[in-house]
Amino acid sequence: MDGFAEAFLRLVGVVYLAAFSSLYAQLPHLIGTDGLLPAEAWAVNKGIPTSNPVVAFREVPSLVWFGPAWLGLSFDASLDLVCLSGLVVSAVVTAGFCVRAPLFLWLFLSYLSFLEISQTFLSFQWDTLLLEMGFIVIFFAPLAGRRRAASREARSARSGSRQEAAGPHGNGGVHGARVSGESAVEWDDEPALLMSLINWLLFRLMWAAGVVKLQSHCPTWWTLTALEVHYESQCIPHQLSFWAHQLPTWFHAFSVWSALYIEVLCPFFFFFPPLFEFAFVCQWLLQLLIILTGNYNFFNIATCLLCAPLLYHLRHRRRRRRHRCFGDLSEWVRPRRGPWRLLWHLAGLGGVAASLVFACHAFEVEVFGVALHGGQPRWAAAGAAPTPAPFSGAAGFSKETFNEWVSIGARAGLVLGALSVARQCVATLRRALLAAAGRGHGHPGGLIWRAWRLVRACASVVAAVAIFSVSLVPFMQLDTLGGTRSSLPAQVAGGLEQAYRQSARFHVTSAYGLFRRMTGVGGRPEVVVEGSLTPDGPWQEYEIRYKPGAVVGRTPQLLTPHQDRVAWQFWFAALGSYQHNPWLVHLCVQLMRADQQGAAFAFVEHNPFAEGGLAPRFVRAKLYHYHYAAVGSLEDAWTFVEEPARSRRWWKRSLQAEYLPPITPTTSGVGEFIERSYKLSPKRRVKVRQFAAHSLGEQAASACTMALVHVRATLTSAAGGDFVWFVWGTLVTAGAAAAVRTATGF
8 A cells, every 4th residue: 555545544543533532522421311412312203213223224324223232232332332442443543553444434334323313413514524534535445454465565576576587588677677666565556546536525625615605695704804703703712712813904804815715716726736735735724724713623634634635746756756646637747857847837826826816806905005906996986095904805796796606616626526536547447457467567466466456446436436426416506506407417417416315324425615604793692501599599600611601710722623512512502592402401401400410510610509519490591792802902912911810801791682591390391391302211111121131141231331331431531622632642643653654755
């Protein structure tokens, strides 16, 4: 296997490791039997036959169904077993002990197991992005282990040396020289086809992220003012988010314009070889800035990993090998020396210049009052004095014009992506056919090995064509003027749409587009939960982990790559009502438990009733609007920094409305709501237990359950974010040096 590809696969394991460790730390509190959204009760209410795991898997793909039925485990133990297995396998891949396709298949199925049953807690685009990336990797990861590949390489090298010594009469000569110069690992699967699909996924992700912002017609994106509210209105900001919010208005406008340029125009550079380096720098710069100014778990790390195809050709150029690009025309047209090389670089500079001119013209950019779009400055048109703002701009195009641009861009992206994947499919089949005929680079190996390589190449090509074809359906949905049926023949489009619907439950491909509309323009909405012993008060506030809560002494924290699922759902709940967030009602009911052992307390950082030993009899929720505290000058900033952390005021807030009226466990309607949504019927419980009793046996199931409980108690003794940082940081540090060494060849 190619060293660059092995490093890429191990980094995919890094992303899986972050996702599984974050989920494992909070899984029983989210969808366990006593969780906020019990998955077992959800399955019963959906009518899923959990007693027959095969049928249940067909309806909702999840390995969790097999635990109670085949192993005799409880539902909570089955959840832990599947998640812990994914955590262990991702650690094995990250450390480089075994990087094989069956392991990536298990990682895909394990994470898929939680996507549906976790309901709203795993309804984010980065969850489906991880599944799509993991699904692509399955078909191109090696099946042979490292030991077998190494022994095969050694045998090929020895055979090549004998052929070279034999000379022309012994079929040595040129072929033997190739063996000595090229490793026999050339006969393993090339990563070029994998890189072409990853490149296509990156294009779809980034281009959709930029297009949906402008298609939503949100005024903040069209006037380049979105970042004036984004840093304080995002789900979980950290300390650098506060300082980024204090930057001047013109810098926010420049940042929005730059982000839209990187997301809308730069993705087309992924198919233009002279601009690979420029596109890579732009994408990484955007992702790193997002990481530095917000907590978005493993999403930006996964996006940085998707940029790997843009670096693949640099490795081959450094090693002075024949240039093997992965979905572009650089192998055919890239000049190596002479004046044509200069023209090659000039073409790249011309592409960048043309895109910048177009972006400046589209948003009527003005720098220090000078119009870069070729028209009259806004201050001159208004008859006012020139504005000294270093940067300003706003969309100078209409909605209809932008929709026409999107239609053209979607069809151009379809053609470029199709050419990219098709070229690599042809190249893969060509290499396999040459290998089968014994005419390729390196030693051809035995007949069985050559036949297997041809079969594997054909299977990879079929998988690549299928993955690309199905992904066209969500991609062409961005074209609001036509869609898939206007770009493809009717029968082909209909077949692709049917295939997309049938594969939707496996999430092998999805539609993307983050931050469609900027929320929190009038203030960051937050739900604050309060409890009281009497209906008249006093009301005491619960401090939810990682939320602003009290405006004094609550320091924003850096959580990446951890994602606190409840903190994120609190952010979404503030945008709606409690009727659409039943988990929040369940959380409030659990806060009134006298034993204080419910799942809700795992997400509470400060319980005002913990010391007294009394549970509140009434719980309510209020809706507040939060704003960052203003730091107007350097002196104010220095005073803010010198202030003690316990008395530092990061936020200011104002009460808006009552979100949830005071409730008690006996409030009319609340008990019925909880009973209807979360409680299992006794008849269903008996059926599941009777089926489980005929599995592996009660003693084995009990021992396995006790082992899982002990492992969880040992691993999750710290907070969720600390646990993720410990697991992720330790294994990433251990495997980073080996991965870099494998990729660079040093």
